Amino acid sequence: MGEPHISVRGLSHSYESNGQPLAALESVDLKVERGEFVSVVGPSGGGKTTLLRCIGGLIEPYAGEVAVGGMPPEEARRRRAIGCVFQDPSLLPWRTVLGNVALPLEIGGGRANPQRLRETLEAVGMLNFGGYYPHQLSGGMAQRTAFARALAMDADALLMDEPLGALDEITRAEVRLYLLSLWERTRSTVVMVTHSVPEAVLTSDRVVVLSSRPGRVVGVVIVDLPRPRERSLEDSPEFLACSSEVRAMLLAGSGVAL
Amino acid sequence: MERRVTEMSTSDPLRTVESGPSAQSLRPLAWYVLPPAAALSLLAVAWEAWTRLAGVPSYIIPSPSAVLGRLASDPGYFALHGAVTILEAAGGFLVGASVAVVMGVAMAHSRTVERTLFPIALLVKVTPVVAVAPLFVIWFGFGSGPKVLIAALITFFPVMVNTLVGLRSVSPGALDLLRSLDASDMEILVKLRAPSSLPYLFAAFRIAVPLSVIGAVVGEWFTGDRGLGSVIIVAHNNIDMPTLFSAVVSLAIIGVALTAILSYAERKALFWHDSFITS
Numbered sequence: 001m002g003e004p005h006i007s008v009r010g011l012s013h014s015y016e017s018n019g020q021p022l023a024a025l026e027s028v029d030l031k032v033e034r035g036e037f038v039s040v041v042g043p044s045g046g047g048k049t050t051l052l053r054c055i056g057g058l059i060e061p062y063a064g065e066v067a068v069g070g071m072p073p074e075e076a077r078r079r080r081a082i083g084c085v086f087q088d089p090s091l092l093p094w095r096t097v098l099g100n101v102a103l104p105l106e107i108g109g110g111r112a113n114p115q116r117l118r119e120t121l122e123a124v125g126m127l128n129f130g131g132y133y134p135h136q137l138s139g140g141m142a143q144r145t146a147f148a149r150a151l152a153m154d155a156d157a158l159l160m161d162e163p164l165g166a167l168d169e170i171t172r173a174e175v176r177l178y179l180l181s182l183w184e185r186t187r188s189t190v191v192m193v194t195h196s197v198p199e200a201v202l203t204s205d206r207v208v209v210l211s212s213r214p215g216r217v218v219g220v221v222i223v224d225l226p227r228p229r230e231r232s233l234e235d236s237p238e239f240l241a242c243s244s245e246v247r248a249m250l251l252a253g254s255g256v257a258l
Numbered sequence: 259m260e261r262r263v264t265e266m267s268t269s270d271p272l273r274t275v276e277s278g279p280s281a282q283s284l285r286p287l288a289w290y291v292l293p294p295a296a297a298l299s300l301l302a303v304a305w306e307a308w309t310r311l312a313g314v315p316s317y318i319i320p321s322p323s324a325v326l327g328r329l330a331s332d333p334g335y336f337a338l339h340g341a342v343t344i345l346e347a348a349g350g351f352l353v354g355a356s357v358a359v360v361m362g363v364a365m366a367h368s369r370t371v372e373r374t375l376f377p378i379a380l381l382v383k384v385t386p387v388v389a390v391a392p393l394f395v396i397w398f399g400f401g402s403g404p405k406v407l408i409a410a411l412i413t414f415f416p417v418m419v420n421t422l423v424g425l426r427s428v429s430p431g432a433l434d435l436l437r438s439l440d441a442s443d444m445e446i447l448v449k450l451r452a453p454s455s456l457p458y459l460f461a462a463f464r465i466a467v468p469l470s471v472i473g474a475v476v477g478e479w480f481t482g483d484r485g486l487g488s489v490i491i492v493a494h495n496n497i498d499m500p501t502l503f504s505a506v507v508s509l510a511i512i513g514v515a516l517t518a519i520l521s522y523a524e525r526k527a528l529f530w531h532d533s534f535i536t537s
Contacts, residue, residue, distance in 0.1 A: 058438055078440050090431030093530040103449070107439045135535045162343045 003070060004031040005189045006055060006157060010068055011064035014214075023214035024050040027064070030208060030217070034156075037183055037190045039200035040208045041246060043254045047215030048193040049161055054158045055191060068157055076157070080104075081108050083155035087162040089146035091134040097121070098130040101148045113154070120152045123182055140171035144178060151186070160192040164199065172199075177202065177231060184228045197250070201242045202229060209246060211253035218253035221245050296503055320500045325507060328500035336508045342485040344512060346474035350409020351467060355417045359411070361458075362421025366451070367443070372422070385413040388476055395481045405477030405485070412473040413466040422460035423457025457531050460524040467516050471509065486512075 008030040009207050024047035032038050040048050053059040054066055057073030068076035076082050083104075091100045101120060102112035121127045124144040134142055143163060149237040150158055163179070164172045180203050183190060194200050200207045201223055209218040223232060223242050302322045308314070309321040316324055329336060361379070365372035387408055394404035428450050436446050478487025486505045493502035528534050 056438065058434075077438060081437075083439075084435070084438050086431060086434065088431040090429060090435050092432060092450070092453070104439050106449070107436065107441045107445055133530055135530060135532075 005034040005036070005069060006030070006032040006191065007065070007067045008051070008055065009065040010233045011051070011054060011066060012214075013047070013054060013059065013062040015050075025054075025062075026214040026216050027193075028210075028215060028217055032189055032191060033162060034189055035187045036206070037192070037204045037214060038206050038208060039204040040191065040193045040210060041197060041200050041250065042215060043212040043250070044195075044219075046210045046212050046253075048210055051210070051215065052159050052191060052193050056084055080153050081155055081157060083150035085143075085146050085150045085156045085158065085160040085163045087165040089142040089166075091137075091142055091145055093134050095133075096130065096195050097126055097132050097134075097137070097145050097148075101136070101152050102146055104149060104153045111188070114216060120148045123151060123185070124148045138171070139167050140175045143167060143175055147179065147182065151182070155188070157189045159192075160190065162193055162195060165195065167214055172196075173231070176202065180229060197243050197246050198239075201225075201232075201239060201246060202234060207242075207246050209249040209253055209258030216253075219249045221249070317497050317499050320321065320503055321389050324500045325503040327392070329504045329507065336486070336489075336504060339484060339486050339489050339505070340508045340512055343474050343478065343487065343509070344516075346405040346477065346485065347409050347467075347470040349406040350411075350473055351413050351470040353406065354410035354413030354470070355463075356467065358414045358417035359421050360424065361509030362418045363447070365418075365422050366425035367447075379415060379418055382411060387473060391476055391480050394477070400481045404475045404481065408477040409521070412469045414467070416465045417459070418463045420458040421455060424458030425451045427458065428454045457528055460520070460528060463520055463524075464517070467520055468513055471513060471516070472520040475509065 004175055008028055009024055011028045011030075012023070013025045016020045016022070025084060028047075028051060030038075030051075040051060042048050050059065054062050055068065055073055057075075057077035059257075060074065066073050069081055071079070071081070072148055073082070090187075092103065095103065098117060098121070101117055105112040117128065118130075121130055124147050124258065126141065126148060129137070129141065134145075137145065140168070143166070147163070164175055167175060176199055183203070192200075201221075204223055207221045209221070210216065211218050221242055225236075284392075306322050309316075309319060314321075317438035318384075319343040361375060365375055390411075391404070391408055394407055398404045398407065425447075432450055433446070436450055441449070473487065475490075478485035479491055482488055486509055490502055493499070493505065525534055
């Protein structure tokens, strides 16, 4: 393999909290190959989101090196090489589903290609809801619309910050499978922050475990499960082995002795 | 200061897919009209009975039938003067609201501009418009000028404050999204801040529209021979209470009509807002 798509070296970041500097990340190293799905799990407040925002070029300054496709993240963001999905779908309530998906393409004076928009909506199973307004959508549909909005940009790197975190358990399982099949078709590079170990293991090629604050990489679990993956996989011994390995690292990293 | 003119509904409405794009709970028209009509009729009957039974002279308080009789005897007279008042109020509202929105946008854009202009705006707000009205008559004569100006002044402040607050009250997530897309300030203004400010703007209009009518009437008191305000002054001087009450009733009807039009426009423009989403 050549140069990794996303490369993070010695990344440290601290922010002010009540006038005190608070270290969020400490010398984090991470390499993500092109087309790889990597999850980042860790305790709350462990700097997962900070890591993602640094990669997305949304936080400056930081110490260390970050490159996305060989570019500094701010530049990659400007060139629309990075798509973001946040926990809150943040749809504009006065725009239809279609209008929301088209929004990123309109910024900078561009025009959305209607055919492409339809394909994107179809990919997330929202084709028949293009004319609906956000208040008419369920939480899962709103988040699928947010996925479509990120997909429509055709960015080859997708950053997702707990994209399923605001959904109830049943919807979450459903949207998770959408996400999985979607990625298995597009094969873009994904870094996803999540709280859910099964979610990380089911979707990812590798799971990176961060410690509690300041976040350091405790370890990486390689998930060597066949693709395409299905929900039934969650009961297989390999899946359970991977999950318990991730959980053990989480416990070790959070400093809890059990 | 009316920083927030209306409380914004933050309750999470029932979100349903089944309701379809244009679903809205429609109650029969009678449900809206009958209860207030019954209350008004009851009030009118009580008033009529009181003036008749107690023998209240009509130069003090005319009976509802006397007022209605006066209105019906010359509806064109009240319609004509009402139209003058409406036009003055509307002109003042347009001028005042336009200046207010432009200033609100400038102030939302820059804290320095806000600190520079806000005290002046506050000064305009706290100065009773009635106190300066005679001055405007001297400056701008007996035509529509001073009335429009007074209506504009009285309209200005609530619209400006709510434009400012509305433009700043954007969803942090949506702002984050637009920033991550490298949107310019202008794009953020047009695509996010302006639509987000609409609920605040309409809340301001609900206050400013009746105020603009007050402004026009106050202007008419001081000068001129047209408009319901001058009708009131002339009727007052002649101790012609039925005419005076008829002008007041006409103003009330104008107020109700303008509010109804505004509510309709608000419902159309803010169909997406929490306050209009019905389960």
